[in-house]
Amino acid sequence: MTDRFFMCAPRHFEVAYVINPWMEGNIAHGNNKKAMRQWNALARAIGKLARIECIPAEAGVPDMVFTANAGLVLENKVVLSRFRHAQRRLEEPYFEKWFAEQGFHVLTLPPDMPFEGAGDALLDRRLPLLWMGYGHRSDFSCAALLSEKLEIEVQTLKLVNSRFYHLDTCFCPLEGGYLMYHPAAFDAASQAQIAARIPAEYRIPVSAADAFEFACNAVNSGRNIFLNHASPALTNELQSRGFIVHQTPLSEFMKAGGAAKCLTLKLTEPRKLASQAAA
Numbered sequence: 001m002t003d004r005f006f007m008c009a010p011r012h013f014e015v016a017y018v019i020n021p022w023m024e025g026n027i028a029h030g031n032n033k034k035a036m037r038q039w040n041a042l043a044r045a046i047g048k049l050a051r052i053e054c055i056p057a058e059a060g061v062p063d064m065v066f067t068a069n070a071g072l073v074l075e076n077k078v079v080l081s082r083f084r085h086a087q088r089r090l091e092e093p094y095f096e097k098w099f100a101e102q103g104f105h106v107l108t109l110p111p112d113m114p115f116e117g118a119g120d121a122l123l124d125r126r127l128p129l130l131w132m133g134y135g136h137r138s139d140f141s142c143a144a145l146l147s148e149k150l151e152i153e154v155q156t157l158k159l160v161n162s163r164f165y166h167l168d169t170c171f172c173p174l175e176g177g178y179l180m181y182h183p184a185a186f187d188a189a190s191q192a193q194i195a196a197r198i199p200a201e202y203r204i205p206v207s208a209a210d211a212f213e214f215a216c217n218a219v220n221s222g223r224n225i226f227l228n229h230a231s232p233a234l235t236n237e238l239q240s241r242g243f244i245v246h247q248t249p250l251s252e253f254m255k256a257g258g259a260a261k262c263l264t265l266k267l268t269e270p271r272k273l274a275s276q277a278a279a
């Protein structure tokens with residue numbers, strides 16, 4: 001199956017407010033032309049292997065480019081995001097309309113329950129399991145509702161470093177059941193949960209230096225991994241597991257707290273993965 005990824009061009013992208021530590025000091029320090037070049041390079045690279053579907057960019061919602069936060073997709077269902085911050089709530093109607101037009105069954109959470117989509121909710125690639133991060137953006141109480149609405153087990157993970165405010169900034173399930181993650185971004189109980197669920201040989205711990213370069217914020221399609229930057233050590237580690245690493249600089253988006261994964265939302269999320277079907 002050819003993967004499909006949902007994206008939004010950075011036509012109106014800028015750092016216009018501060019809602020995470022990466023944005024501090026970056027208001028009006030962006031270069032929109034450079035952002036457009038970096039985004040086009042990412043879209044071109046992913047587009048060689050997968051299909052890219054874009055929503056038109058809207059003015060007044062500069063973070064709309066981070067489509068990972070539009071919602072959480074599983075098969076033909078999408079649980080729409082309810083952003084914690086007012087600045088991003090303005091994106092919700094655009095995403096809702098797009099998903100409905102594409103034929104998704106759009107599900108919503110109660111209005112007082114922040115949930116930031118695939119920024120904080122990531123499907124495991126071996127287990128029938130949804131990992132959900134909380135502590136900064138998505139509310140812990142979403143876990144039970146997501147489990148009920150999507151009929152899937154949810155494992156919550158507590159995020160403890162404000163630089164890693166979304167799960168996808170520090171945690172990346174990979175094809176074949178591997179997991180690339182930055183352990184220090186999680187509390188001790190969550191680190192223990194990860195260790196209990198994922199065998200040691202499938203865990204790929206990422207150093208602080210790589211995590212701060214958004215290495216965990218990676219797009220995975222089959223054996224291919226797209227990311228801003230990975231050290232030679234991490235690249236070797238991923239290659240030794242059979243992955244092909246594509247580095248594509250995304251410094252303009254890091255000024256807003258996002259990189260490759262945040263700029264995409266995978267639309268092809270079958271419930272039964274090939275690896276599970278074989279099991």
Ligand SMILES: NC(=O)NCCC[C@H](N)C(=O)O
Pocket residue numbers: 019020023063066068069088118119120166168169256257258259261262
């Ligand atoms: N981590 C993600 O999934 N998305 C990046 C979102 C950046 C945006 N400036 C935000 O703070 O919500």
